Amino acid sequence: MTVHLLDTGVIELTGACPSEDAETLLQQLLLAPDAQVDWRSCESAHTAVIQVLLLARPRMLGAAAGPGLREWVQPLLGGGGGDG
């Protein structure tokens, strides 16, 4: 599992998130709409996962680990730690 709801109320994405993570991520965001997403150890994410982020626009914590996410996806999500 690469999507975890931490005790702190932060959703953590780690490693390479496959498409199945989209469902989990969506459920968690539905349960906790204000949850922050920590993707500092996320190397890559499937489009389905990114799509959920694009829709839900959670507050992203830090910069993604993967350079692709950091360079191209992060700006679309309003940057890490922004007030998106």
Added chain:
Amino acid sequence: MNDFLNQFLIECREIVEQAAADLLALEKSPRDAQLLDGVFRAFHTLKGSAGIVEFAAMEQAVHATENLLSGARATGEPISAELVAACLACLDRVLGWLDTIERTGELPAVTELSVPDPAAQTSGAEGHHWLREHLTRNAAAAGRARSAVRFIPDADCFFEGEDPIARILGLPQLLAFDTATVNEWPALSAFDPYRCNLILTALTAAPPEALARHMTGCAGECEILAVAARQPIESGQLGPRAREVLEAQIALLDETRPRILPGRIAAAGLTAANVMRFSAQDATAETFAEATQRSLAEKTIQPLREAIARILEGAAAGNAPTPVAAARIEAGSRTLRIDAARIDTLVRLTSELTVAKNALGHLVKVARTQANPMAGSLKNQHELLERLVAQVQASVLGLRVLPLRSVFQRFPRVLREMSSSLDKQVRLEIEGEETEADKTIVEILFEPLLHIIRNSIDHGVESPDERARRGKSPTAIIQLRAKRQSDHVLIEVSDDGGGIDLARVREVARTRAVATEEALRAMSEAELVNLIFAPGFSTASTVTELSGRGVGMDAVRAAVERIGGRVSVTTRAGLGTTVSVLLPFSVMMTRILTVEAGGQLYGIPLDAIAETVRVPVTSIAGIGASRAIVVRERTIPVIALAGELGMGQGAGHDTEATIVIADVAGLVGGIQVERVGEQMEAILQPLDGLLAGTPGITGTTLLGDGRVLLVLDIGALLQ
């Protein structure tokens, strides 16, 4: 076929013709931007036309090629031979489709393209708004961008293992990436995470071809566009959208409240500068940037507002259409596009008019023999009518005239393929392609000329080694020349190859029984070399892909003679060979001589007749089963026309015989007739229906008194 398709065919053929010519010119001068523009426009128009008739396969194929072209346009580098070849191949494919449409009257059912091309999906003539928006949003990257891609993944693409964003982020030399949604986002709770709702756009510095490779097999709709090099819009000119954006900035500045002034000025200044950068007017962009700084420093909108307004005003003054465009419109309106079928109708009516005129001529003759008082004025009117009809005929036939260009321009391509497959270096020189000839002739000409050229390359041109040994340039030159010679068009194909080996011709003719030993001995060199046109003759020592298809030069001769032409060859050992094709300018009018045999009237085409002689019957000597006469120390075989046509011997009691000596492609023979009549101009109707293909008859024409005159095929009779 409906009018729509008809128009489509006519237009597309014209465009393809022009594009092919431009492409070949482009190959010679690969840096000519105007030619490239012309080719690009042609492909663009073809795509549009295909869209109008809803011919998706063609639209896709042309679109894919257009993308390659625009990629090349964007780089500004010289056009590669591969690109030209790809474009020509695409045009060939289009031509093939057009032929099918013409034949069947329907769009061909093409379901698969030979190259699966993701770039082939097109959004039609939408003007690629997405690209412009994408470029404007990413002005910084736009300068280096060579291509752009928009990828709309299928909604259920995730189930096919597609990861669209990963695919796009994996594009080579990615410069910018953006997403948009297909449908508005639903509420989070109503969202299906496994349906893709994204539109992905990206700019890259890689050429469109590279993107196409990368996107192959993507699950969704993908459009790849080349990003045109930022062409400096002529100073003082702005695109409509750039204008719109600049005007919007002025409006924004005008309504700015003091509190948000600095932010507004910075935003408007940046946008305006980006617009100018995107329009490749970097100098103006700099001006805007400076004005922005001044405005910010002075805390007033004025400097920036004025700078933008100045540019807008200047642009308005410089937006007059360019003279070039105006001239083009004028030239276009002077030509009228007419369906060839209508012209054929006109030609047919004119030929009927000629028949009516001939009938009047007959009446005039009858009136004069009967000493009718009207005869004189009838004759005058007939002469006037004759002149007018001749003029009408000439003008009508002039309508069917086409320049030979349409045939000639197909050869450079063919030649390239041939020379590479035969491993010989050949350059084609074309002369007189503006020479005109009747449409029928021009259309028939391609195959015979193709065969002649094939033969020249295959048999005439030596291998590069051999040429070097003979002190010739390794690149052989084949000249294709055309010129008008009074009522004829002369087309010559010359090569600077080794010439025809007469000894070898003689040997082959003997072994393949093309001619008898005696005949060969009696032949002059010119006659000998023309044996290459004899049926069953081929000097190819090895069967090649090109020439060894079992059709020899005899097929060329047959094709040329079918349209009333003649073909001959001259050669000089070691220096080259010239094949000359002499064609009538128009196929419609044939001058014929009427002769009588077995009590029947026949026509003989005048161009087949060398002379007419009257000889004592006793001078016709029997040689074996055949007969011959001697004219100026030359023995000429004689056939009796009546006997030959199965009419029985005519009145054979005269002491003198009338013999028409015919010469068809070097084949000389006498035709004994009972009487020689008059010369006339006639429009030959080919035999059709039951009579089609009757040996010995080329066609028919109507006589003034309404009788049908059979016109003889002298070549066939003499053989």
